[in-house]
Amino acid sequence: MLPTADSLAPEWLVEPKDANALASGVWPASAKRDTDGALFLGGISTTELARTYGTPLLVLDENEVRARARAFYRSFTSAAEAHGTTARIYYAGKAFLSTAIARWVTEEGLNVDVCTRGELEVALAAGVDPARIGFHGNNKSVSEIERAVEVGVGTIVVDSAIEIERIAAVTARTRSMQRVLVRVNSGVHAETHDFLATAHEDQKFGMPFADAETAVARIRELPGLDFLGLHCHIGSQIFGVAGFRESASRLLELHEKLRAGGDIPLLNLGGGFGIAYTSVDDPTPIEQLAEEIVAAVAEGCAARGIPIPMLAFEPGRAIVGTAGVTLYEVGTTKDVRLGSGASRLYVSVDGGMSDNARPALYGAQYSARLASRAGEGRPALVRVVGKHCESGDIVVDHEYLPGDVTPGDLLAVPATGAYCASLSSNYNHVPRPAIIAVAEGRSRVIVRGENIQDLLARDAGISTNEGAQ
The missing domain is CATH 2.40.37.10 (Lyase, Ornithine Decarboxylase; Chain A, domain 1)
Known part of the structure; x- marks a missing residue:
């Protein structure tokens, strides 16, 4: 033949x-x-x-973006409420950001996650309340940090020990207080392209667990910084919840240790939820993601005898893709x-x-x-x-x-x-x-x-x- x-x-x-x-x-x-x-x-x-x-x-x-934003907001807030806590949903602006998109998602109840000065300015130009903005990035410049503190962004995600000192210096000069999260590498390698997997140890984002403990201790020493909790992102275009469950379990071990030094109100598990690009792709339904991930956190907290913190998630592709x-x-x-x-x-x-x-x-x-x-x-x-x-x-x-x-x-x-x-x-x-x-x-x-x-x-x-x- x-x-x-x-x-x-x-x-x-x-x-x-x-x-x-x-x-x-x-x-x-x-x-x-x-x-x-x-x-x-x-x-x-x-x-x-x-x-x-x-x-x-x-x-x-537009209706597709709004419907998916509503679905994430409704599913994760409902799942959190069922376990006695609350959830924040941040739209990951790196997927695609314009003033129209920023308005659509915030009108549907979401916050906005940015990772550069340019993305921050787009969100601000759209009229997004700075308190509803989270600022990411592995190499935030001093000028970017100054702008973020100046406008009053809700959280800055600390990616390195150097950034702690940079943010502290800015808050000292401006006599302000900045809430921060610490990004850690959970070691969970999502089943995705190597360039899309962001929680394994040998890559540029976040800190190893041992370094994170030292970083949190330093943050707690500084008068201008307010430590809110831990952050992790295991990758992108992920189907299923196994990776999220394992990452949450590892984060809760560190979360429990750090509670000895003070209250930790928030746990951010990132995003990376996949979508269908072809007819054979089978992404996990949003409702199932919410129920199973939040339940995993609740189970982990119950096993450790600690209260479940407020939860945060950062879908981007799954909303606009x-x-x-x-x-x-x-x-x-x-x-x-x-x-x-x-x-x-x-x-x-x-x-x-x-x-x-x-x-x-x-x-x-x-x-x-x-x-x-x-x-x-x-x-x-x-x-x-x-x-x-x-x-x-x-x-x-x-x-x-x-x-x-x-x-x-x-x-x-x-x-x-x-x-x-x-x-x-x-x-x-x-x-x-x-x-x-x-x-x-x-x-x-x-x-x-x-x-x-x-x-x-x-x-x-x-x-x-x-x-x-």
Whole structure:
């Protein structure tokens, strides 16, 4: 038997009966096709969106973001109340942050987690109460700390012994008090990409347990610092609760030791909750996450005879990821036949790794569907690639699309709301795309797209209209 395209497909990818079908859980709840097969998001035709705003285009479903923010708030606060405590939910702004996103999540009851001066300023520009902001980062500069203390951020997450002294120096100069958490490495290595696992010992975030005890003792000596509790983050794109349970157990051992030196009101278990990027991904339901993680903490506290502290969590991707869909226009198609006799259809689009670096960085898998129409013919194994001068410029590594996919088609890639815009670049001098919000049949720009003039404006070697040299 001669090799076929199917021999190039990974085991997890199954040829669909209908290459136009939208996999449940991968797309926003509002994603639907009309009778002609055109894809609609938030009640608006994607063809109309592409015609109005151009492509590439990142479309965010506002109702999807709000619904998932509400689900996290409701699930974790209810689970905490069932065990006699309370919960705080912080939206992890690194997933994607704009003033619109910050307003949406805070209106749904969430706080905001930032990790740079830039993210802090976006949250402040959105009108977020500084007391509802947490400030992360492994290398906060003195100026960043000064700004955070100046505006009165609710918590700063201490990542090293050096930061303790930096924050203390700022509070001494400003005669202020700053609440802090200490980030520790629990040693739990989440089942994810090595670059996404953040709690194993040999990496840049946090402190080992032994160093954390010394750090807390130092914080308690300093008059301008108020120690609230411990923080840990075990990674990203995590399914299941086993890693969270084990990390919580280890943190509670340290929490119990530190209680000898004073009350510890808060325990922050971070985020990293996964979403579905393909039809085979099976993320843990939010309600189950909340119930099982909080129950694990409650059980650990009961076994140690200590009160359960207030709990905090930091979802980012799980709130905004599924809400995002990127629209591209197909430019060329190319049937590539290999020496083995197998073949794959390469579908080139007008974006790529400059608007979604995750496949190149992490080998991340995505899905794709025709958006402007329903395709026909037997599904073809395709690789969706970008326009950049890199062989690794892959948007969707493995997918089945209708065999009649052709130049000019509109292609939609779901689950691009997280870590796409926030990791975007101008590689090959490609302008970054606009980001729009859709809801109830209406659309609006929430982040303006760039054009060539924007790129040239940053080049100091180009003369201005005034004739500057």
